Amino acid sequence: MPSKVVEIDLSRQEVREFSIDSRPWLGGRGLAVKLFTDRADPGCDPLSADNVLVAAVSAITGTTAPTAGRGHIVFKSPLTGAIGSSNSGGRWGKILKSAGYDALVIKGASSNPVYILVTDQGKDLAERVSLRPAEELWGKSVPEVSDLLAGRHGQDCSVLATGPAGEKLVRFASLMNEKNRAYGRGGPGAVLGAKRVKAIVVKGSAKTGVAEPERFKDAVEQTRHIMKAQPITKRVLRDLGTAGLVHLINEMRMLPRRNFQDCIHDSDLIDNISGEAISRTILERAGGCFSCPILCQRHTRVGGKSGEGPEFETAVLMGPLLDIYDLEAITLGNYRANELGLDTMSLGGTLACAAELFEREAITPADAGGIALRFGEASLYPEIVEKIGKREGIGDLLAEGSLRLAERFEHPEAAMQVKGLEIPAYDPRGMMAQALGYMTSPTGACHLRGGYSIALAFFGGIREVPRFSVRQAAMTCKNQQDLGIIQDSLGICRFIGYATGAEHWARIYGAAIGEEVSRAELEQAAERIASLERLFNLRAGFSRKDDDLPARFKTEAISIGRRDRIISEADRERMLDDYYQVRGWDREGVPRPELQERLSIK
Ligand code: SF4
Structure with missing residues (x-):
């Protein structure tokens, strides 16, 4: 499955295009992780020109598949020093696709403030992808810069902007698209601020084609039907x-x-x-x-x-x-x-x-x-x-x-x-699998990258997954993480992803690319992506000791039901051992050589 990439070197002021086979990576998060890890030095200073930021979408982005407009961004986080990974809705990802690209790679740093314009208009690459001066935009808020650039390039463009916080290198600065939709976690706004990039404007009108329209339509209809039968996606949200x-x-006392x-x-x-x-x-x-x-x-x-x-x-x-x-x-x-x-x-x-x-x-x-x-x-x-x-x-x-x-x-x-x-709004003492997710998330304590196990509570599976089972935590956590990787990589929302399941998205993705795609293939891609993220973090200096929670959760109990709950050190050790095992990693959390071989990663 060829995906089209545009790579911008800000230091050299060079732009180039190339294609990559995205099928092993699906798209979105997976494609971005592949492009990022091929280029970024794990030891680099995240706020230097050596950091790389990649935005990517998938083969179904911009189609009629529900929620298929999301984009994913990967970078080295200035907050954590680990891989940074953030997903957002809005329209920016969809319009990047309409401008003709599946991924955008940004390397180096500009000496002056610039913004990047990516359009499908123009005969040659220099016309379609350009660096524009942004001195007059520097210091402006997200709505101000978004309005100014939409006024300049048309209301049909989409603006991804860093605000004053990103310019000032606040370590948790977000990137905002459509003013209020955030690529929030881990400081991607500071990464662009350090590169002196104020915004990335995308503009394009191409429709995403699919290889087998009838098969695609049937698969989408089936997904919509399930979505309408699920109260959370039908009405509650x-x-x-x-x-x-x-x-x-x-x-749930969480x-x-x-x-x-x-x-x-x-x-x-x-x-x-x-x-x-x-x-x-x-x-x-x-x-x-x-x-x-x-x-x-x-x-x-x-x-x-x-x-x-x-x-x-x-x-x-x-x-x-x-x-x-x-x-x-x-x-x-x-x-x-x-x-x-x-x-x-x-x-x-x-x-x-x-x-x-x-x-x-x-x-x-x-x-x-x-x-x-x-x-x-x-x-x-x-x-x-x-x-x-x-x-x-x-x-x-x-x-x-x-x-x-x-x-x-x-x-x-x-x-x-x-x-x-910083830890999301679900206390880890209330669910072992969620606690393990925070510990093993490649990006630090993130419920979305770490496996949204608590979502089982609102999508009806909580009775099958006892909240306080240490024994079942590893498999639950891995399954939720892998499902999240599939959703992030195909560019769909968590909510529809949980209401439907990976098999539906295998059908949709398969029809879009004109191939038979199984659920097992999506799951193997998720394992490939998870292990490559882990390898990056290991090379950046992280190890088993960093897969841990603050002492408060191990020593200060909260009362749930009639029991006091903590995550003991023994719970942590057992869950990590089990988790590394189900991932095919060794006792220190290193993907085993035979796994790397099987997944074709290194
Ligand atoms: S359900 Fe997901 S895709 Fe839909 S509006 Fe909410 S965040 Fe956006």
């Missing part, structure tokens, strides 16, 4: 957005509070941040990414401002994690974070770490420049978000992320992170 999970995760010190919430307060409350009070309309009938996006209005969000993760991590239950303050903080280009998950996790350090008097009021970094201080958002996004005052330290902040104040145990990436 549209009615409540992802914050519709708040009450469910709270009932909704974190006060920097994961407990999971107990006042029942009246918790409703303030729920999907039900958002729909009741601030929702203007539901919206969707390209070709998505689910429509989980929340277009909201608060305090005279319109924007998007909050989603579940933001509502919790900028909310109860800081002991804040004020929906208006959270939403306005979310809006400003999007404008500055900040990952709201790491933002919340870092602020919660700071609040704990402040409470322990490790950070003094003088350190904080007079800002009350206390738990429960909803009024701190406007000022602190601004300071982080612009690296001003205490914001300069917070811009380094929770681990570096906690180390700076000599309490590394206060950072709730894995490999430097």
Whole structure:
């Protein structure tokens, strides 16, 4: 399956095109991992010209397959030093495909601010892919730069932009497409900021063709039928957005509070941040990414401002994690974070770490420049978000992320992170497979790259997977990780992926490329991609000891049902041994030579 790649060397100001066989990698995440690991030095400084950023889509991107418009970005993360990997909806991925490319590779660094324009217009490559000066765009917010570039290149283009946070090299700066859809985790905005690239504009109108239209149509119809029969994809996400999970995760006693010190919430307060409350009070309309009938996006209005969000993760991590239950303050903080280009998950996790350090008097009021970094201080958002996004005052330290902040104040145990990436809004003590997912995710604590095992709770499989089974955790975690890799690589959304299953997507992908593709082939591709990501991290200096959780989760119990729950060191050892074994890795987590041979990776 030939995929078309455009590679831009910013240092040399050179552009070239080539083709690559993407079938072993599917597309999206897999294709990006292949292109990235072929080029990036695992030991490179992520904020140097040596880092490489790859964006990729798949053979089904831009077709009528539901949600098939997502893009995937891979880079070395300035927050973690491990492989960075981030996925987003919106339209940018779809329009990259319409401009004629399956992948975009960015190497080197520009000496002056530039933006990249990729179009399907022009006779030669230099006309279709160009570097444009961006001095006048530098310093602008995400909406400002998006509007300016859409005004210049037409409303049918799509803009992927870094905000002031990326320019200032905030280690958790996001890349935003369509203003509010984030490639959020791990700091891709800082990687582009370091390369002096303000934005990547894509513009094109080509329709994605499929090899066998009738077979493709049948497979898509079948998938839509299943989707309509599943309440989550049929109605719940549209009615409540992802914050519709708040009450469910709270009932499971996994909704974190006060920097994961407990999971107990006042029942009246918790409703303030729920999907039900958002729909009741601030929702203007539901919206969707390209070709998505689910429509989980929340277009909201608060305090005279319109924007998007909050989603579940933001509502919790900028909310109860800081002991804040004020929906208006959270939403306005979310809006400003999007404008500055900040990952709201790491933002919340870092602020919660700071609040704990402040409470322990490790950070003094003088350190904080007079800002009350206390738990429960909803009024701190406007000022602190601004300071982080612009690296001003205490914001300069917070811009380094929770681990570096906690180390700076000599309490590394206060950072709730894995490999430097802040933990999502599901307490790992509430589900062994999710805990293992955080430990073994190639990108640090990410529920999406680490295997979204908790999704089994809302897609109905939780009874078959006991939450507290150490024995079953490894296989559950690996299966969820591999399913996620298939979804990321085909460029489809988690929600439809879980409602349907890999066999449906094997049919759709097979019809698109005109070949027979089995579920087993997709699963083997996922194993190939997971092991190649692991090899990159091993070469970057990570090892078994880094597949770990903060001490809090091993020593401070939370009460679930009538039992106190921790992840003991023995649980961790057992789960890691089992996980490495089911992956075909040795006891240190190194993919065995025979596995590398079988998967054709090195
Ligand atoms: S379900 Fe939500 S996030 Fe997923 S593609 Fe649809 S609108 Fe986008």
